[in-house]
Amino acid sequence: MEESTRYLIAGGGAAGMAAAHAIREIDQEGTITLLTDEADQPYFRPLIPFLVSGEKKDSDMFMAGSGPYKSGNVSVRTGSLITWFDPEQKTVYLENGGRIGYEKILFATGSRPYIPPDIEGLDADGVFALRTMADARSMAKRAEQTSHAVMLGGGVLNLKAAFALLKKGLKVTLIVYSPEVLSQLMEPEDAFLIRKALDQAGLKIINGRSAEIVLSGKNGVDAVGLDNGRELSCGMVCIGKGVSPNVHFLEGSGVIVDGGVAADMYTACNIKDAYTAGDVAVAYDPVSGDRMVTALWTNAVEMGRCAGKNMAGVKTKYSGTFGILNATQVADEPFVSMGTVHTKEGDFEVQRSSTAGSYRKMVFNAGGDRLIGAVLVGDITNAGLYRYVIREKKPVDRIKQNIIDHTLHYGHFV
Amino acid sequence: MTQPKEIFVKTDRCVGCLSCTIACAVAHSNSRTLFGAVFEKPVPKSRIYVEWSDPDKKIPLVCRHCEEAPCMFACISGAIHRDENGVVLTDTDKCIGCWTCVMVCPYGVIGRHLETHKAYRCDRCPDRDVPACVSACPTGALVYETAASFSGAVRKSASRELIRSEG
Numbered sequence: 001m002e003e004s005t006r007y008l009i010a011g012g013g014a015a016g017m018a019a020a021h022a023i024r025e026i027d028q029e030g031t032i033t034l035l036t037d038e039a040d041q042p043y044f045r046p047l048i049p050f051l052v053s054g055e056k057k058d059s060d061m062f063m064a065g066s067g068p069y070k071s072g073n074v075s076v077r078t079g080s081l082i083t084w085f086d087p088e089q090k091t092v093y094l095e096n097g098g099r100i101g102y103e104k105i106l107f108a109t110g111s112r113p114y115i116p117p118d119i120e121g122l123d124a125d126g127v128f129a130l131r132t133m134a135d136a137r138s139m140a141k142r143a144e145q146t147s148h149a150v151m152l153g154g155g156v157l158n159l160k161a162a163f164a165l166l167k168k169g170l171k172v173t174l175i176v177y178s179p180e181v182l183s184q185l186m187e188p189e190d191a192f193l194i195r196k197a198l199d200q201a202g203l204k205i206i207n208g209r210s211a212e213i214v215l216s217g218k219n220g221v222d223a224v225g226l227d228n229g230r231e232l233s234c235g236m237v238c239i240g241k242g243v244s245p246n247v248h249f250l251e252g253s254g255v256i257v258d259g260g261v262a263a264d265m266y267t268a269c270n271i272k273d274a275y276t277a278g279d280v281a282v283a284y285d286p287v288s289g290d291r292m293v294t295a296l297w298t299n300a301v302e303m304g305r306c307a308g309k310n311m312a313g314v315k316t317k318y319s320g321t322f323g324i325l326n327a328t329q330v331a332d333e334p335f336v337s338m339g340t341v342h343t344k345e346g347d348f349e350v351q352r353s354s355t356a357g358s359y360r361k362m363v364f365n366a367g368g369d370r371l372i373g374a375v376l377v378g379d380i381t382n383a384g385l386y387r388y389v390i391r392e393k394k395p396v397d398r399i400k401q402n403i404i405d406h407t408l409h410y411g412h413f414v
Numbered sequence: 415m416t417q418p419k420e421i422f423v424k425t426d427r428c429v430g431c432l433s434c435t436i437a438c439a440v441a442h443s444n445s446r447t448l449f450g451a452v453f454e455k456p457v458p459k460s461r462i463y464v465e466w467s468d469p470d471k472k473i474p475l476v477c478r479h480c481e482e483a484p485c486m487f488a489c490i491s492g493a494i495h496r497d498e499n500g501v502v503l504t505d506t507d508k509c510i511g512c513w514t515c516v517m518v519c520p521y522g523v524i525g526r527h528l529e530t531h532k533a534y535r536c537d538r539c540p541d542r543d544v545p546a547c548v549s550a551c552p553t554g555a556l557v558y559e560t561a562a563s564f565s566g567a568v569r570k571s572a573s574r575e576l577i578r579s580e581g
Contacts (some may be wrong), residue, residue: 046490066492327517342468382522411465
């Protein structure tokens with residue numbers, strides 16, 4: 001007999017788990033089945049660099065029972081890769097031969113690392129793209145056998161992976177094609193304090209170069225060849241070049257895929273009883289109105305919760321997502337980047353301020369009456385207030401100087 | 415279930431004496447005494463803030479333990495959860511100091527402890543009957559009541575004002 005479930009969640013990441021728990025808050029009865037292609041139970045993906053460094057162990061990683069993920073009765077199937085989806089029969093087919101019918105389905109299959117096709121030799125042992133707990137475990141293992149790691153790409157995840165390896169005592173070299181690290185999150189001059197901290201922490205950074213080939217021998221990776229002919233001998237390589245959505249199983253299903261699964265304002269797909277959230281979904285930016293995919297935990301949870309509510313019958317509008325919305329700390333330098341932060345092109349009013357230990361850039365629209373983006377480095381106090389002002393499109397007239405001076409507090413809204 | 419009490423703020427009563435902030439820091443110190451707290455490392459922090467806004471309004475701010483708490487859902491390490499009394503708590507052991515909670519809190523009431531590299535916030539003083547800030551407030555600007563009882567009191571006081579103004 002064919003198996004069936006009321007709510008089928010395809011994907012065990014942030015969006016899938018958030019949706020499952022949001023459904024459970026509303027519908028205590030309906031069966032929820034969550035499929036993940038990984039061997040591990042759903043976990044906090046952003047923590048995997050800590051698994052590489054050894055600062056966290058497997059048991060610290062899992063979502064169930066932690067934070068807001070406490071409601072029970074969600075049936076999780078690990079090792080369940082979906083290969084095909086039939087909207088007519090409302091059934092998904094699994095690689096392991098199983099098939100599951102559903103009443104409502106959520107596509108939250110997430111993304112996987114983008115592997116640049118123009119670099120040769122990436123199939124060698126010791127080449128990683130850190131995405132899963134399994135990747136983290138094998139990276140940690142490889143790191144025991146080598147003394148030099150080369151990282152390709154200067155995004156947040158690769159920086160975190162780099163620091164995990166530094167903590168393990170490796171020498172780490174980061175190759176960044178862009179003029180500066182974190183180019184997705186800020187402009188080069190915004191990143192100077194972070195760059196200083198990275199340099200001081202012992203991370204070697206090579207800008208303006210890219211890798212052309214990974215050379216390997218019988219023990220795996222030996223060296224990386226750069227586009228200027230230089231060869232860096234190393235024992236492992238980590239690729240951090242962004243992600244691409246997991247949409248293969250939707251081919252031919254009639255679900256609109258355009259850079260990801262297209263979502264309407266209520267997280268619904270173009271076919272009946274199907275929803276989408278997280279990295280795989282194409283949402284929209286509340287600031288620019290542009291449609292976009294954002295591979296971010298915070299956004300994935302927010303959208304997943306919204307989708308869960310809609311699936312359980314509580315119609316909820318998704319308030320949209322910031323393409324850029326990141327807070328973290330690298331090399332003891334905290335920073336926040338949100339909204340529109342690339343201001344080289346276009347008409348903006350930009351207010352910068354810089355001290356020895358902190359930097360901030362507040363981006364207003366051309367008319368100067370709305371805050372549309374912010375970069376805070378060093379002092380990130382009250383960052384949430386700026387997010388609130390950006391997202392709610394608050395008029396800034398009365399509080400503009402407070403924003404520029406970074407003295408805004410909630411009292412200004414009371 | 416009985417409704418849990420919350421900390422409410424009557425901004426019109428606050429004189430900006432900062433007694434609440436000192437009491438909060440002391441209540442969250444190891445020694446729990448002012449003299450002990452002053453010398454402790456890491457320095458005990460207040461989880462309540464008193465801000466000023468024009469022309470001379472004092473506004474005590476403290477975690478609202480929001481119903482759809484953005485910090486709890488944004489946390490990337492599962493360090494934030496809600497207890498059975500509705501209090502949103504940060505688990506210091508699980509906190510990795512990524513400051514995502516700081517980035518999403520619309521009230522700006524989550525602090526960063528730079529020495530310990532951990533986020534901190536109001537925990538409504540689980541070991542006390544009345545939170546330290548409320549006990550310390552000399553003007554009654556902070557009250558610890560259920561939402562129903564507080565809004566009832568606000569309504570009554572507003573009606574009295576109305577009657578008085580109508581004379």
